[in-house]
Amino acid sequence: MFAAAAFALLVAMGMALVRALMGPTVYDRILAVNAFGTKTLLMIAVVGYLTERPEFLDIALVYALINFIGTVAVTKFVRFRSLGHPVGDAPEGEI
Amino acid sequence: MSLILDLATWSAIGAGCVFILVGTLGLLRLPDVFSRLHGAGMTDTLGAGLLVAGMLMQTTDWLVAAKLVLILVFLAFTSPMTSHALARAALHAGLQPWTRDKP
Amino acid sequence: MGRTVSLAVVMALLWLALSGHFEPWLLGLGVASAVLVAWIARRLEAVDHEGHPLHLAPRGLGYWPWLAAEIVKANVDVARTILSSPASVDPAVFRVKAGQKDELGLVIHANSITLTPGTVTMDVEPDGWLTVHALTPATRAGVESGEMDRRVSRFVGEA
Structure with missing residues (x-):
């Protein structure tokens, strides 16, 4: 049954990739890549069960955190063209 | 007993896959980036939750179970934050939300 | 300490x-x-009532199951909207006033709205006004009924 779940996840990942390629705005692409990352993390966990290696869950946990930080960093960079100090009159920490 | 557990696992994983696929279909079908956020949110909440519940039912080791629950907890905290950051960035960049009377 | x-x-x-x-x-x-x-x-002075909100844990046992049930209901709603004809998609942007005074309560309220599919908080103002994007009129009515506002207020101990 985990093989079926892996197949469904693969199909969903392909659909997310289509949205990432179609756009039309850059925020659509960021959203699609974020959804792709969530599915990848579920995929890693499912593959861990398929191959009976629960250590894969550690990788899935780390992937969840990287996915979050990456999405927020890319959003901030696209919005402000900078990851460090705020640009213009935007307050610090604004997204 | 194990038959009931297997049936429950099957239904949880099947329902989780359905929610993930429908959420991703929403990512393709809905009209603009703000409404597509709702489709992506489905994958992060009930889709991931049901898949993890199905995996929990096939687990005997409590360490593995703890990690599975931690994945859900992380998703529950990070998913609304990325959604909010994206929506806020898109709104402040000047994107107009699509509405029925003003396409 | x-x-x-x-x-x-x-x-x-x-x-x-x-x-x-x-x-x-x-x-x-x-x-x-x-x-x-x-x-x-x-x-770093990061250990305060926001950085480590342990005092919320006992009341959270009443709030989180309710939130989980709401998430399941909203998921089924949104799934039905996506699968039905495109005519049922009728997004709206509106503003609601959140009753929480404390920033922690506001953040919990805004995150709960975003976590339920069908509604996304787009902006939070410090005086408690939330700008919310809703996918359908039904999800909009759910936020405007104010039940989540009451429950979050009880959760953070302001009601």
Whole structure:
């Protein structure tokens, strides 16, 4: 049954990739890549069960955190063209 | 007993896959980036939750179970934050939300 | 001080759940790292009622199951909207006033709205006005009924 779940996840990942390629705005692409990352993390966990290696869950946990930080960093960079100090009159920490 | 557990696992994983696929279909079908956020949110909440519940039912080791629950907890905290950051960035960049009377 | 100690205990338990080692030497290292991080967090002044909201845990046992049930209901709603004809998609942007005074309560309220599919908080103003994007009129009515507002207020102890 985990093989079926892996197949469904693969199909969903392909659909997310289509949205990432179609756009039309850059925020659509960021959203699609974020959804792709969530599915990848579920995929890693499912593959861990398929191959009976629960250590894969550690990788899935780390992937969840990287996915979050990456999405927020890319959003901030696209919005402000900078990851460090705020640009213009935007307050610090604004997204 | 194990038959009931297997049936429950099957239904949880099947329902989780359905929610993930429908959420991703929403990512393709809905009209603009703000409404597509709702489709992506489905994958992060009930889709991931049901898949993890199905995996929990096939687990005997409590360490593995703890990690599975931690994945859900992380998703529950990070998913609304990325959604909010994206929506806020898109709104402040000047994107107009699509509405029925003003396409 | 009590919060710092409880933060160290929580982090030591997290270390134990993630590592699964029970040898005395490694256990000692895990406890030492948890204490070190708690001390650094204390020096950063990150251990307050926002950074480590332990006081919310008992009332959370009443709030989180309700939120989980709401999420399941909203998921079924949104799934039906996506699968039905495109005519049923009728997004709207509106503003609601949140009743919470404290920033922690506001953040919990805004995150709860975003976590339920069908509604996304687009903007939060410090005086409590939330700008919300709703996918359908039904989800909009759910936010405007104010039930979540009441429950979050009770959760953070402001009602």
